[in-house]
Amino acid sequence: MPAVVNPGDRNAIEEALRIRERFSGRVIILTMGPPQARRALEEALAMEADAAVHLCDQAFAGADTLATAQALAYGIRKLEHFDLVLCGDATIDSGTGQVAVQLAEFLDLPGITNVEELTFENGRSLLVKRTWEKGYIKVRVKLPAVIAVTDKINQPRLPTILGIMAATQKEIKNWSAADISADVSRVGLSSSPTRVFEMSEFHAERQGEILLGSPEEVVTRAINRLVKLEAL
């Protein structure tokens, strides 16, 4: 599987870049993953992020959301300073959207997900619009905070040729578990509370009846079946 930036994370990067354009500041991209995750960081740098950090260590491997959030929290604490942590709302793989909130908990910061609009107020607090099933709510929160954005928040830019060229000059820092002083009993597979213990190919269980024939014939038979099943 080629490692690329998750679509949701592109929205987070775009929002960070827009904040930088409005207020100045630095956009640092942080990811945890195997060596091939570097590709995603290169893509983010080509979108014109300022710097990138790759948390890469066998000790991080096999992490569930909790152990992933722990490792990311160690990495972020290692950064000299930050005001806002932006995340995508879900990864392609699992779509659980848990990591952002758990990261907030480990950093002891407020965390808000499903955010589709954010406004800075006097530089020290944010007013965010987050969606819920029946509408939206507006929440005010002091910085620093962890915010997970949806794909409605913006339209991510594509890397430009100049951006791609500039990116090759930017350094990607590789940090091991030791570099970020991570307690190895809190990261990776061994400290993930959840385990996959069985995997099987996905099967939808249904007794399907497949109808082949002339359109007139199959449609009539299908409708007769539906009527008989009281499905209409």
Next chain:
Amino acid sequence: MNSRVEGKSQVWVWAEHYQGKLAKVSLGLLGKAHELCLQLGGGEVASVLVGSDSQELVAELIDHGSDKVYLADDTRLSPFDTELCTHLMTELIQSHQPEIVLWGATSMGREIASRVAARLTTGLTAHCIDLCIEEVSGQRQLVGTVAGWGGNIALKIICPHRRPQMATVKSGILPLPEPRKRSGEVIPVKVEDGSSRLNIVEVVEQEEVTSLEQAEVVVVGGWGLSSLGGFQAVDELAQILKGSVAGTRPALDAGWIPAERMIGQSGKTVAPRLLVTLGVSGAAQFATGVLSSKFILAVDKNPDAPIFEMADIGIVGDLKDVFPLLAEKLRAIKGKTQGKIASPGR
């Protein structure tokens, strides 16, 4: 491992509600919690309910299978303040030590559950499509089945060493239990840590068209509709069947539907009485969104499309030929049914 409090194992449900109505997903979870108790060989179902003036909701929770209701009747506790709800749930779990805690995978439920799991350093299996108790390594454990890697694989996930075992389930997956008049115990509780860093400024409820999750009939269009030049067929059929319109990922990418009408792993889960798919090939990531549909009628021209493995009735054919006939015949039938209902003496 944590030491267990003596007594029956407890299976808890986070009871979500808004404007005096319990979320369907919470009621579905109560039914599942009851099943899990039976599989555990005994136990109690408890719900945690936040909010003042909730006597009716308490009764509803009990009638749907709650043996106990932990009621936090506290005006500070807005269900939208995920920080306060996290404090409350963490405190309650620590003092009562339930074996299992179930949450709806709603936007608020997900957030609170994730945070509670982190604070208690326990596992949270998200977006389960099934939950059961199985004996694994000599221990009866909660097994959550989730669709992994784009939905092609079913993963069974356990949380062997930490308690409680926690899971979220999306709306529309679980059937609603039949309510019956029962009695249960109400236990008033309060939150010790009343601090929150969230300032809820405004809660806005937007007008809903019929919500997809509640729809009785759903008509879904996929990429195969491009042979008809667009999505009109879905609209037409939905109108005839008085159903809701939805689409697949390719339909979203084609700009035929808004994101909130997309069905599948990364979109909505539906559980209608009748689901009709037009030109949907049925990739596994789509399948996880329609599993609980009662009947599925599928039309697609590729006889090998996976949609035919999940459909009750599959029509193999070109939409250009099949659709006009299908629409015509259904229109005739639906017209007749309405006539019958309207006729006197019935």
